[in-house]
Amino acid sequence: MLKLSKMLSLLLISSVVLAACGGKNENEGTNSGGNTDAKVQLTAWAWNVNVGALNSAMELYKKDHPNVELKVEDIGRLDVYDKLSTGLAAGGAGLPDIVLVEDDRIQGYLEAFPKGFLNLSEKGFDSKADSFPAFKNELASKDGKFFAFPFDAGPTGMFYRTDIFEQAGVSVDTIETWDDFIAAGKTIKEKTGAQAVPIDKFKDDALFRMMLNQLGVYYFDKDGNIDFNNPKAVQAMDTIKALGDADLVKDVNGWDGTVSATIDGSVATVPFGAWYYGTIIDQAKDTSGKWGVFPLPAFEKGGNRAANLGGSSWMIPSATKHADAAYAFAEYFATTNEVQEIAMDKHGLFPSLQTTYDSELFQGDVAFFGGQKIWKLFSEEMKDIPTPYYTKDYALALDEATKAQADTFNGKNPADALKESAKRLADRTKRQANNG
Amino acid sequence: MRTKAYVPYLFLTPALGLFAVFMAYPIIYSFLLSFQTSEAGEMVPAGLSNYQRLFTDEIFFTALKNTFLIMVVQVPLMLFFAIVLASSLNAVKRFKGVFRVSFFMPAVTSLVAYSIIFSIMLMGDGIINQVLAIFGIKAVPWLSHPWWAKAALILAMTWRWIGYNMVIYLAAMQNIQESLYEAASIDGATRIKQFFTITIPQLKPVILFTAILSTIGTLQLFDEPYTLTKGGPSDATLTIGMYLYQTGFRYFDFGYASTLAYVIVILIGVLSFIQFKVTGDDE
Numbered sequence: 127m128l129k130l131s132k133m134l135s136l137l138l139i140s141s142v143v144l145a146a147c148g149g150k151n152e153n154e155g156t157n158s159g160g161n162t163d164a165k166v167q168l169t170a171w172a173w174n175v176n177v178g179a180l181n182s183a184m185e186l187y188k189k190d191h192p193n194v195e196l197k198v199e200d201i202g203r204l205d206v207y208d209k210l211s212t213g214l215a216a217g218g219a220g221l222p223d224i225v226l227v228e229d230d231r232i233q234g235y236l237e238a239f240p241k242g243f244l245n246l247s248e249k250g251f252d253s254k255a256d257s258f259p260a261f262k263n264e265l266a267s268k269d270g271k272f273f274a275f276p277f278d279a280g281p282t283g284m285f286y287r288t289d290i291f292e293q294a295g296v297s298v299d300t301i302e303t304w305d306d307f308i309a310a311g312k313t314i315k316e317k318t319g320a321q322a323v324p325i326d327k328f329k330d331d332a333l334f335r336m337m338l339n340q341l342g343v344y345y346f347d348k349d350g351n352i353d354f355n356n357p358k359a360v361q362a363m364d365t366i367k368a369l370g371d372a373d374l375v376k377d378v379n380g381w382d383g384t385v386s387a388t389i390d391g392s393v394a395t396v397p398f399g400a401w402y403y404g405t406i407i408d409q410a411k412d413t414s415g416k417w418g419v420f421p422l423p424a425f426e427k428g429g430n431r432a433a434n435l436g437g438s439s440w441m442i443p444s445a446t447k448h449a450d451a452a453y454a455f456a457e458y459f460a461t462t463n464e465v466q467e468i469a470m471d472k473h474g475l476f477p478s479l480q481t482t483y484d485s486e487l488f489q490g491d492v493a494f495f496g497g498q499k500i501w502k503l504f505s506e507e508m509k510d511i512p513t514p515y516y517t518k519d520y521a522l523a524l525d526e527a528t529k530a531q532a533d534t535f536n537g538k539n540p541a542d543a544l545k546e547s548a549k550r551l552a553d554r555t556k557r558q559a560n561n562g
Numbered sequence: 563m564r565t566k567a568y569v570p571y572l573f574l575t576p577a578l579g580l581f582a583v584f585m586a587y588p589i590i591y592s593f594l595l596s597f598q599t600s601e602a603g604e605m606v607p608a609g610l611s612n613y614q615r616l617f618t619d620e621i622f623f624t625a626l627k628n629t630f631l632i633m634v635v636q637v638p639l640m641l642f643f644a645i646v647l648a649s650s651l652n653a654v655k656r657f658k659g660v661f662r663v664s665f666f667m668p669a670v671t672s673l674v675a676y677s678i679i680f681s682i683m684l685m686g687d688g689i690i691n692q693v694l695a696i697f698g699i700k701a702v703p704w705l706s707h708p709w710w711a712k713a714a715l716i717l718a719m720t721w722r723w724i725g726y727n728m729v730i731y732l733a734a735m736q737n738i739q740e741s742l743y744e745a746a747s748i749d750g751a752t753r754i755k756q757f758f759t760i761t762i763p764q765l766k767p768v769i770l771f772t773a774i775l776s777t778i779g780t781l782q783l784f785d786e787p788y789t790l791t792k793g794g795p796s797d798a799t800l801t802i803g804m805y806l807y808q809t810g811f812r813y814f815d816f817g818y819a820s821t822l823a824y825v826i827v828i829l830i831g832v833l834s835f836i837q838f839k840v841t842g843d844d845e
Contacts, residue, residue, distance in 0.1 A: 207811075208811055211811050211814060212811070215814075215816060234814070238600065238814035239814075327706060327795075328705070328706045328791075328792075328794040328795040328796075329791075329792045329794055377686050377706065379681060379682075379685060379705075521812050521813055522813055525808070525812075528794070529794070529795075529796040529797060532706075532794055532795035532796040533795075533796050535706070535795075536706070536707065536708070536795060536796070550620060550621070553618075553619075553620065554621070
């Protein structure tokens with residue numbers, strides 16, 4: 127009886143999910159016998175600029191594979207995870223053939239659902255490993271087996287408004303350290319009224335993560351111990367507090383708030399991964415030519431200025447009915463220079479496919495950024511990026527780090543706030559906290 | 563004409579079927595899940611360990627405390643103002659419909675639209691703080707200060723549900739005998755005295771009903787903290803409902819999430835029981 131009701135509910139849930147997804151499925155599934163000439167309808171879940179990249183790649187792919195159709199569902203980033211978790215927990219019901227997952231979440235999914243995703247090494251992806259940087263490969267695999275196709279990376283930079291800097295009479299060449307940045311920020315605020323950086327003070331800690339990575343530390347060390355109490359982590363939070371104390375932080379509400387601040391010029395710089403280029407050219411068209419990029423300021427003169435934020439990879443749920451077709455397309459996507467160059471050129475997604483870095487695109491001027499060679503800047507950064515250790519408990523660590531940042535902005539001493547968060551995280555994850 | 567005994571059941575089948583699939587099955591399954599834990603993707607029996615974990619879970623107690631704090635302040639406040647509103651509307655002679663509709667509107671407004679508008683209005687430089695500034699009041703950190711964030715949630719929830727409760731009271735007031743008020747005013751009772759000695763006692767069963775509904779609603783509170791504050795700053799508006807969601811869908815701990823769900827069920831049961839006892843209505 128339980129079996130029957132389980133089947134019934136799965137059936138109902140999947141039909142509801144399919145119906146809710148807008149039902150363009152009427153001509154699929156006529157033949158799933160693996161015939162290469164048969165029409166294959168693939169579905170994919172992605173968000174934001176990735177959707178366009180996927181569609182552009184499919185146009186190219188169809189020239190040689192006219193039988194393959196791709197339907198990309200543009201779902202919000204967090205909604206993808208909600209739906210993916212629900213679908214995996216329900217044994218794969220209602221999942222697409224290809225799904226975009228951010229690098230920081232991959233290990234969590236692989237740990238929670240070891241049988242949920244296709245083992246790409248078994249399909250032969252190991253032979254492509256040399257095309258990607260080592261840290262990206264590490265993030266896309268578990269126990270030496272690939273479970274994700276490395277896609278974009280997020281070498282960081284300070285996207286800044288050249289017109290605001292000019293108006294304030296500040297040159298980016300004078301900004302080497304975070305102290306320099308704070309001094310410049312004060313001048314800019316005084317002269318133009320623009321604040322220095324947008325931070326979602328109480329809900330997200332993106333800048334903190336960039337600083338951690340830049341300093342060669344992260345939420346966890348490479349043995350998986352909690353590293354919130356590392357003096358470098360405290361240094362990063364102290365710097366964020368200093369920005370706040372100088373009234374240089376615009377408190378923004380989530381992603382939308384950050385984008386609005388970017389468009390309306392209420393902040394002079396936006397520290398983010400290279401992928402933010404896509405959002406700027408898309409959302410702030412009127413400001414063409416008024417943008418520039420410089421690397422994150424260092425913590426001391428001559429210190430590291432390279433870091434990574436974000437980046438994502440494609441995964442194939444093992445519940446797919448078209449494993450071979452999905453693998454073939456995703457591999458094509460991940461390893462074809464032309465596809466990756468389009469993804470970057472048109473959608474601002476910085477490839478981790480190293481074979482593309484020598485191309486004209488990477489060495490050329492970018493008009494929207496006043497002719498600056500921003501891609502050269504980003505690609506040169508790649509080799510200096512330390513590996514961040516996310517672990518399967520990344521989501522919990524993110525939650526606790528965000529709380530530490532919120533407490534800091536509400537007046538707590540950064541070291542104390544981090545210490546309390548580290549203790550809570552240790553309770554929640556049963557991990558050791560360093561210097562606890 | 564005699565109906566065969568099974569015929570009524572035949573008519574009930576669709577409803578029972580839906581109930582079995584969408585209610586009974588999840589209820590039973592989540593109960594079983596609450597005694598399991600995930601190991602390498604497989605759910606394995608865990609005995610009572612999920613329930614034991616509750617007692618050492620600092621965040622669970624924070625969530626519990628927040629939920630009760632919001633409930634204790636919000637439910638009486640909202641119900642009281644709903645009654646006041648209902649009895650003033652009951653006295654209004656013109657534009658009755660306009661008032662009723664406009665107060666009820668929030669209850670049928672799309673949750674997403676309402677919370678986006680509230681989050682924009684409550685922003686640091688949002689319209690509410692701009693209006694306060696006109697009166698020389700310093701900007702209130704609505705969504706970022708531990709206390710103000712709770713106040714903002716209470717404000718938003720009250721706005722959304724006050725009209726709903728008001729309509730229920732308004733309907734109940736139609737059943738109060740007009741003669742009671744006439745007798746009272748002949749005896750010299752003021753309007754305010756009438757409100758406390760006639761209206762409220764007469765509404766008692768309805769007040770109990772709305773109090774229970776609101777209590778249940780608040781114990782399950784999820785929408786407002788999720789959309790307005792994400793439970794922050796630093797868990798200051800984390801409710802049990804939010805914690806349940808995070809545990810299940812952010813941290814993939816479905817076993818412990820089910821345990822939290824059953825904690826909510828037990829709390830609702832106990833609180834409803836107490837409310838029945840305190841108000842002395844056994845019907």
